[in-house]
Amino acid sequence: MRSTCVRIAIDAMGGDRAPAEIVAGALRAKEELGVEVLLVGDPQKIEASLPPNVSLSQVEIVPAEDTISMDEEALSGIRRKPKASINVAMNLVKQGKAEAVFSAGHSGAAMAAALLRLGRLPGIDRPAIGAVFPTMIASKQVLVLDVGANVDCRPKFLEQFAILGSAYSQYVLGVPEPKVGLLNIGEEESKGNDAAVRTYQMLQSNAQIAFIGNAEGRDVLSGDFDVIVCDGFVGNVLLKFAEAVGNIVLQIIKEELPQGLRGQVGTAILKPNLKKIKQRIDHAEHGGALLLGVDGICIIGHGSSQAPSVFNAIRLAKEAVDNQVLQRIQSQYQSLQHESG
Structure with missing residues (x-):
């Protein structure tokens, strides 16, 4: 240190x-x-x-x-x-x-x-922007990369992202053996376009990373993965969508709290929990992403x-x-x- x-x-x-x-x-x-x-x-x-x-x-x-x-x-x-x-x-x-x-x-x-x-x-052929997302598991986060640096990616770029993401997850997020996933439209290794299929094969053959398969959109925040790789076009859309969902959830919570004295008392009681919720889903709490x-x-x-x-x-x-x-x-x-x- x-x-x-x-x-x-x-x-x-x-x-x-x-x-x-x-x-x-x-x-x-x-x-x-x-x-x-x-x-x-x-x-x-x-x-x-x-x-x-x-x-x-x-x-x-x-x-x-x-x-x-x-x-x-x-x-x-x-x-x-x-x-x-x-x-x-x-x-x-x-x-x-x-x-x-x-x-x-x-x-x-x-x-x-x-x-x-x-x-x-x-x-390294292409750097990647890595962003941390919350997951359904309270103490766990998932690193998604790339989220905007590279719109088009070759399979070898995605393999490099997986290695970079694994190292970051291990040394910064404290995950002993990061589980890596490839963002795709299905779990089967044959799903996706030609680039996705070839990337799957490369990641599966790389013994230096713990690749556990494809991650569908619903799996990103499940907590099953520590690192998810994708091209910057898809990753940036995913990032902006997640930010919007977080803002909507915070707004709904704020609107649904009771009004008046009852609301003030309830909010005071729930304040520690509300703060934790905000820390988990508000993108402002993370501030930015590291260019790896x-x-x-x-x-x-x-x-x-x-x-x-x-x-x-x-x-x-x-x-x-x-x-x-x-x-x-x-x-x-x-x-x-x-x-x-």
């Missing part, structure tokens, strides 16, 4: 509510988690987002001249705008001035910037991130650095590659 202060580069201009909500979450993380935050972006806009009780001497702002808008093509935007906030933030990690980077902006641009500036881990497969700690947040989500994403980044996730995943992946070779 690290004892030194973790420095995190924050793309303050990335996200629907940037920079105000990004700055607010970063300042909370600085105060409560003891991290150093480097706010990257337009200095004037960042300064305008600082609360009255925070002076410029208390924050570190790293100027960036541009941003990547959501409607821009990721790779061309990154190349045309070398001084965009996400590029500047990634460079801070590359130069050793920060240990991790967080962005709630264009996820494709964040991945492109990470690839161009940090590079891939040895043996790049040579650096990169957390990608939701475009709609507000201050609590930003805070939790920075907490995730700090935990990843403190637990040496990058080094452990790299060591584990190289070990598995060596054994399978």
Whole structure:
């Protein structure tokens, strides 16, 4: 475990509510988690987002001249705008001035910037975004990847996702032998398109991961799997749908609580349980997802991130650095590659 202060580069201009909500979450993380935050972006806009009780001497702002808008093509935007906030933030990690980077902006641009500036881990063709979902088992979570980095995937990419996900699940989520599933339209190994069938065969033949078969949509949150792999198109749809369901459940609970004095008493009694429910199903409690497969700690947040989500994403980044996730995943992946070779 690290004892030194973790420095995190924050793309303050990335996200629907940037920079105000990004700055607010970063300042909370600085105060409560003891991290150093480097706010990257337009200095004037960042300064305008600082609360009255925070002076410029208390924050570190790293100027960036541009941003990547959501409607821009990721790779061309990154190349045309070398001084965009996400590029500047990634460079801070590359130069050793920060240990991790967080962005709630264009996820494709964040991945492109990470690839161009940090590079891939040895043996990885495509990085993947891994998101943690709650399951029907209270103490268990499932890691789903990819949830947005790669729209089209070859079977070997999905096999690499399975290895990366297994290592992350083992070292970060504490699962001794992660059970891996392939998201598909049926349990039988012959189900799905040609890519799904070939991926099934590759995963089944890989003795270094605990592949237990296909996972249908209804199985994702069952708790039967620790890691589920899919392409980024399907994974992103799944992620957005799960977020919507979580929000709906929270809204229904809020609406169905009794009103008036009776409701206040009931809510007070149920408050600890309601808090636990929120922690399990509210995507803001997770904050973001780790971009697995790049040579650096990169957390990608939701475009709609507000201050609590930003805070939790920075907490995730700090935990990843403190637990040496990058080094452990790299060591584990190289070990598995060596054994399978």
